[in-house]
Amino acid sequence: MPSPTDTTQRSATISVLVDNESGVLARVIGLFSGRGYNIDSLTVAPVDAAGLRSRINIVTSGTSMVIEQIKAQLDRLVPVHRVADLTMDGPHVARELALVKVIGFGEQRVEALRIADTFRARVVDTTLGSFVFELTGNTDKIDAFIELMRDLGLAEVSRSGIAALARGSSVI
Amino acid sequence: MSADMTQSGAEILLRALKDQGVEVIFGYPGGAVLPIYDALFQQNAIRHILVRHEQAAVHAAEGYARSTGKVGVVLVTSGPGATNAVTGLLDALMDSVPLVCLTGQVPTHLIGNDAFQEADTTGITRPATKHNYLVKRGEDLARVVHEAFYVARNGRPGPVVIDLPKDIVINKAPYAEPTVQHPSYRPRTEPDMGQIAKAIVLMKQAKRPVIYAGGGVINAGPEAAEALTKLARLTGFPITHTLMGLGAFPASDPQFLGMLGMHGTYEANLAMHGCDMMLAIGARFDDRVTGRLNAFSQGSRKIHIDIDGSSINKNVPVEVPIVADAGKALNALLAAWQASDEPTDKPALAAWWRQIDEWKGKDSLKFTQDIKRGGIIKPQYAIQRLFEITKARGKDTFITTEVGQHQMWAAQHFHFDKPNRWMTSGGLGTMGYGLPAAMGVQIAHPDACVVDIAGEASILMNIQEMGTLAQYRLPVKVFILNNQYMGMVRQWQELLHGSRYSETYSSALPDFVKLADSFHATGMRAQSVDQLDDVINAMLDCPTAVIADIAVDQAENCFPMIPSGAAHNEMLLGPEHESSGVGVTDAGMALV
Numbered sequence: 001m002p003s004p005t006d007t008t009q010r011s012a013t014i015s016v017l018v019d020n021e022s023g024v025l026a027r028v029i030g031l032f033s034g035r036g037y038n039i040d041s042l043t044v045a046p047v048d049a050a051g052l053r054s055r056i057n058i059v060t061s062g063t064s065m066v067i068e069q070i071k072a073q074l075d076r077l078v079p080v081h082r083v084a085d086l087t088m089d090g091p092h093v094a095r096e097l098a099l100v101k102v103i104g105f106g107e108q109r110v111e112a113l114r115i116a117d118t119f120r121a122r123v124v125d126t127t128l129g130s131f132v133f134e135l136t137g138n139t140d141k142i143d144a145f146i147e148l149m150r151d152l153g154l155a156e157v158s159r160s161g162i163a164a165l166a167r168g169s170s171v172i
Numbered sequence: 173m174s175a176d177m178t179q180s181g182a183e184i185l186l187r188a189l190k191d192q193g194v195e196v197i198f199g200y201p202g203g204a205v206l207p208i209y210d211a212l213f214q215q216n217a218i219r220h221i222l223v224r225h226e227q228a229a230v231h232a233a234e235g236y237a238r239s240t241g242k243v244g245v246v247l248v249t250s251g252p253g254a255t256n257a258v259t260g261l262l263d264a265l266m267d268s269v270p271l272v273c274l275t276g277q278v279p280t281h282l283i284g285n286d287a288f289q290e291a292d293t294t295g296i297t298r299p300a301t302k303h304n305y306l307v308k309r310g311e312d313l314a315r316v317v318h319e320a321f322y323v324a325r326n327g328r329p330g331p332v333v334i335d336l337p338k339d340i341v342i343n344k345a346p347y348a349e350p351t352v353q354h355p356s357y358r359p360r361t362e363p364d365m366g367q368i369a370k371a372i373v374l375m376k377q378a379k380r381p382v383i384y385a386g387g388g389v390i391n392a393g394p395e396a397a398e399a400l401t402k403l404a405r406l407t408g409f410p411i412t413h414t415l416m417g418l419g420a421f422p423a424s425d426p427q428f429l430g431m432l433g434m435h436g437t438y439e440a441n442l443a444m445h446g447c448d449m450m451l452a453i454g455a456r457f458d459d460r461v462t463g464r465l466n467a468f469s470q471g472s473r474k475i476h477i478d479i480d481g482s483s484i485n486k487n488v489p490v491e492v493p494i495v496a497d498a499g500k501a502l503n504a505l506l507a508a509w510q511a512s513d514e515p516t517d518k519p520a521l522a523a524w525w526r527q528i529d530e531w532k533g534k535d536s537l538k539f540t541q542d543i544k545r546g547g548i549i550k551p552q553y554a555i556q557r558l559f560e561i562t563k564a565r566g567k568d569t570f571i572t573t574e575v576g577q578h579q580m581w582a583a584q585h586f587h588f589d590k591p592n593r594w595m596t597s598g599g600l601g602t603m604g605y606g607l608p609a610a611m612g613v614q615i616a617h618p619d620a621c622v623v624d625i626a627g628e629a630s631i632l633m634n635i636q637e638m639g640t641l642a643q644y645r646l647p648v649k650v651f652i653l654n655n656q657y658m659g660m661v662r663q664w665q666e667l668l669h670g671s672r673y674s675e676t677y678s679s680a681l682p683d684f685v686k687l688a689d690s691f692h693a694t695g696m697r698a699q700s701v702d703q704l705d706d707v708i709n710a711m712l713d714c715p716t717a718v719i720a721d722i723a724v725d726q727a728e729n730c731f732p733m734i735p736s737g738a739a740h741n742e743m744l745l746g747p748e749h750e751s752s753g754v755g756v757t758d759a760g761m762a763l764v
Contacts (some may be wrong), residue, residue: 004465004489019356020304023294034299065485072482078303078323078357 004065009063011040013086013094013164014071015172019079020046020054027077028056037062037070041096041161053081057164059094059139084172086164094164096163098142099124100133104153112152119145130155138162173364181313181341185274188317190217190690191350194245196236196615197221198229202288204276207341224636226253228608229259230331231634235271235612239570241268241393243324243614250276251289252430254335255296259602261331261731262300266599267416268391270329272320273301279339282307285649292334294592300462302330305339310345318350327389328480355583359479363496370492371451371475372508378449379520380472380527381409384432384461387416387598388454388478388498390591396499397421397591400453403506408521410528412440414455419588429528431538433461434734435580438536438743439528441732444469445740446527452476454498458599459489459763467739477501478656506516536732537584538740538748551578551653551724554704555585555625558651561708569593569621570613573632577659577730582625604633607650611637614646615749621649621712628654629678638691641717649711650719652684655726663729667744668756688719697721736763 018024018108032039041059060070075083086092102112116123116133119141125132135145139162146157164172179187185208198221201209212220223229226248234246248257254275264271270564278287294306305316320332340540373383383404389396397420404411404427411421412432421428431435432444444450450472455461462468474490476496484493494501541553564567571586572595573579579596588594595613597605606624614622631652641648658676665673685695694714698707705724711720731746737760
């Protein structure tokens with residue numbers, strides 16, 4: 001039984017399997033904005049061969065009572081098939097992809113490339129004065145990379161938001 | 173496509189409605205729905221009731237649905253037709269009323285072009301409906317209609333919008349028979365028997381039990397109300413109802429404590445506050461019921477039965493959650509209670525009843541009526557007499573209300589022994605609900621007595637529906653408690669804002685007797701207490717629609733009252749009682 005007096009905030013990665021129909025994303029987002037829940041990250045794409053189902057991955061935060069309420073609210077949406085709390089259901093892997101544009105010359109440019117190598121980022125575009133790095137990993141790793149690039153000519157960042165799956169053989 | 177394509181979308185639509193058992197549609201025509209109206213004109217299976225405003229169409233469908241248990245159906249045009257319906261849709265969503273609302277839309281090729289009378293109806297109604305659809309292909313039409321009815325009536329009922337572009341209803345489309353299965357929406361209705369067993373343990377151990385039942389019991393059908401009544405009588409537990417639940421358990425039964433909540437009885441609220449076991453059924457612990465959450469029934473273990481899992485543990489954490497249909501869960505509890513040989517604590521229950529009877533002795537709904545000739549009518553007395561006179565006449569009586577003081581007095585002083593007889597706007601609190609809702613009730617029950625207990629301010633919000641009453645000769649009785657104030661707002665201003673009656677005086681009121689006359693109805697008026705019974709009798713005898721304008725005490729306030737931000741044991745009682753309870757805190761002032 002969640003306690004209303006427990007104000008500890010936790011982060012939750014929730015995966016939602018939905019019908020791939022128009023308006024379904026608006027329903028999910030509208031639920032979050034209408035009820036004042038946080039969205040820290042959101043990804044959505046069709047995941048089955050026929051393109052009939054989409055998977056929405058949401059990273060949210062709140063007290064455990066709020067997280068339970070979010071799951072219950074998602075579950076009662078008509079086009080929702082499954083709701084899984086990956087954070088609670090066991091270990092899971094979560095990854096996101098980032099494209100990071102760095103503009104710089106000389107020693108700065110060399111240092112950026114060296115750090116990118118350490119992070120196993122790939123150079124996907126380059127000019128004489130710029131790089132676009134592609135990097136995948138968990139959110140902390142990407143945050144750390146972007147932080148390091150700040151002093152080395154960080155110009156622009158595009159992030160995918162997280163995709164997540166439970167570890168092991170279980171599926172949602 | 174195997175199916176024959178000989179029928180237009182409009183004909184397919186009506187065929188699907190017919191297959192869903194629809195008999196009545198409440199609607200208002202317009203450009204985008206002309207083809208549907210043309211198809212309606214050419215058939216006789218479905219009756220159309222022409223309202224005077226789209227909001228009223230939705231409330232009428234709500235009245236129809238709540239008094240019959242069927243799905244109410246609405247048909248409105250695009251743009252303003254759809255936006256006018258939004259208040260009604262949200263009202264139905266908050267009070268869990270099953271509706272299907274058909275909205276016209278501009279043709280598919282014009283969607284997004286800011287066409288004449290275009291609105292993003294699915295966008296606007298998304299948070300105001302349980303679900304909505306925009307039909308983009310003729311071959312989806314019949315399936316979507318069947319799905320909409322399934323969604324509206326299954327699980328926690330609610331309103332569903334189907335947005336119909338004009339070309340979809342003009343072009344030929346195939347028909348599809350109703351299906352019973354929905355691919356993703358399959359609400360759980362059967363209770364988990366392990367949870368039922370846990371609930372029985374708590375119920376058997378209870379020393380100070382209370383049953384707290386809401387509109388979910390009524391939505392689960394008359395069998396659920398019957399099961400609730402059996403369970404309450406079998407256990408001997410005291411029972412209280414929410415505003416939406418009134419009538420599920422007979423109000424005339426001595427085990428009934430009256431309504432609970434902000435304007436609930438002293439005994440109901442103190443029983444909730446002091447209980448050690450609470451059985452909540454089809455109720456959602458909303459703020460009007462709980463008062464200050466951190467002081468709400470701290471000493472009780474709680475069982476919560478609800479068909480909507482998101483209603484459980486939302487505001488109040490409970491020990492035994494049971495996601496199920498109220499009727500099925502109640503019958504499971506009944507069977508399990510009877511099968512269990514676990515003893516109950518009879519002396520403790522008897523002591524609890526003695527305590528409750530002591531609270532009852534306070535007579536928290538007490539008022540004093542000056543019965544001398546010329547005496548000013550107390551609003552509570554007017555409702556009490558309406559109740560006593562309709563009861564004595566023995567005719568099946570349905571009550572709707574508008575929103576405000578009169579609504580709370582009606583809930584307190586009109587007593588319901590059967591479900592589906594009480595229609596009021598609870599969650600949204602929509603002024604203007606009562607008259608159109610009464611219209612819908614009267615359509616469903618042509619021979620019944622249907623009374624809208626109204627205030628003079630609320631009634632003006634959908635007064636145009638007097639025209640609908642006249643057109644269809646619906647003998648609805650509008651019983652206005654006229655205190656010339658928006659009474660509930662005035663009450664809050666008196667209690668919380670230093671009696672500064674900002675914009676709550678009803679200036680320039682119409683002459684309601686003449687107004688009735690101009691709408692082909694009968695107007696009558698009671699100015700003092702000696703005229704009251706005669707007016708009520710004349711109203712009930714009258715074969716036409718009636719507006720009865722009852723002049724009531726302007727200064728009367730609705731008590732008991734739990735002020736915003738206060739707890740159940742901090743109730744304000746009326747002037748009949750020595751002062752009790754607390755004032756309103758700063759935090760409470762910010763609440764509504």
